[in-house]
Amino acid sequence: MSTAARIDDLSFAHQGADLRALERVSLVIPTGENIALLGPSGAGKTTLLALLDGRLQGWRGRVSVLGAPLDPDHPPPRAIRPETGFVFQEFALVERSTVLRNVLNGRLGRMSPLRALLGSPTKHDLEIARTALADCGIADLADRRVDSLSGGQRQRVAIARCLAQEPRLILADEPVSNLDPTRAGEILSLLTGAARARGATALFSSHQPDLARRFAQRIIGIRGGRIVFDVPTSELSEDATAELYRDAEPMPGLGLRAVS
Numbered sequence: 001m002s003t004a005a006r007i008d009d010l011s012f013a014h015q016g017a018d019l020r021a022l023e024r025v026s027l028v029i030p031t032g033e034n035i036a037l038l039g040p041s042g043a044g045k046t047t048l049l050a051l052l053d054g055r056l057q058g059w060r061g062r063v064s065v066l067g068a069p070l071d072p073d074h075p076p077p078r079a080i081r082p083e084t085g086f087v088f089q090e091f092a093l094v095e096r097s098t099v100l101r102n103v104l105n106g107r108l109g110r111m112s113p114l115r116a117l118l119g120s121p122t123k124h125d126l127e128i129a130r131t132a133l134a135d136c137g138i139a140d141l142a143d144r145r146v147d148s149l150s151g152g153q154r155q156r157v158a159i160a161r162c163l164a165q166e167p168r169l170i171l172a173d174e175p176v177s178n179l180d181p182t183r184a185g186e187i188l189s190l191l192t193g194a195a196r197a198r199g200a201t202a203l204f205s206s207h208q209p210d211l212a213r214r215f216a217q218r219i220i221g222i223r224g225g226r227i228v229f230d231v232p233t234s235e236l237s238e239d240a241t242a243e244l245y246r247d248a249e250p251m252p253g254l255g256l257r258a259v260s
């Protein structure tokens with residue numbers, strides 16, 4: 001079994017924080033799986049995803065992503081960064097730019113530094129961007145400005161940008177938290193389906209146990225920076241889910257049901 005990420009005894013505290021955001025976390029993420037990271041607010045989900053994306057330094061332990069060890073003190077070199085794609089909760093799109101331009105931004109790490117600087121995509125870059133738009137069902141929005149789109153459409157653009165990057169590991173931080181249940185299901189279906197079709201691994205965080213159950217093969221529960229369970233979805237009990245959210249503040253507009 002090849003692994004997309006391996007974490008051994010990882011601990012991390014944000015600068016100035018009294019408590020560690022991650023405490024002695026060990027995990028193996030096999031290649032090609034869709035995995036959900038479930039846990040209440042402040043559990044450490046975003047921190048873990050950002051760390052795997054090479055955006056946090058100053059941690060202790062051992063972490064390797066796609067076969068390369070991460071350096072606890074330095075960001076990964078530019079050459080390997082495109083291999084990991086990140087879908088942000090708040091989309092992180094260029095609002096005044098077109099959908100196509102935003103999706104092409106996903107190609108920047110694959111371009112020569114000069115092309116990236118000039119913002120000058122090749123024919124191949126354009127083909128890949130248009131395929132990603134089509135796969136995300138937004139080919140007809142290519143020339144629209146992002147600031148004219150709905151939340152669901154923006155999330156599709158963010159996913160298309162990530163797919164255009166051709167990542168082998170997709171990290172998604174609460175990619176559906178701003179969407180109604182129907183849209184949320186559509187977007188997670190799109191994200192996990194696109195990852196599977198490309199042989200990529202997807203790790204997404206969620207506050208919603210029912211969505212995690214529908215779209216992940218495996219569910220990792222995290223609370224207070226520690227892994228509290230790590231099981232195939234079919235083996236996740238209602239009790240374990242309820243315990244994960246014990247005393248947690250309910251999210252606005254969200255029933256924290258243990259199962260769908």
Ligand SMILES: Nc1ncnc2c1ncn2[C@@H]1O[C@H](COP(=O)(O)OP(=O)(O)OP(=O)(O)O)[C@@H](O)[C@H]1O
Pocket residue numbers: 014015016017020021039040041042043044045046047048
């Ligand atoms: N930049 C930061 N500086 C200091 N502390 C931080 C910072 N970012 C996160 N934390 C703290 O680290 C812990 C884990 O936060 P994190 O954002 O990873 O949790 P989360 O599970 O993603 O929460 P949510 O579901 O609300 O997004 C929390 O106690 C949080 O307050």
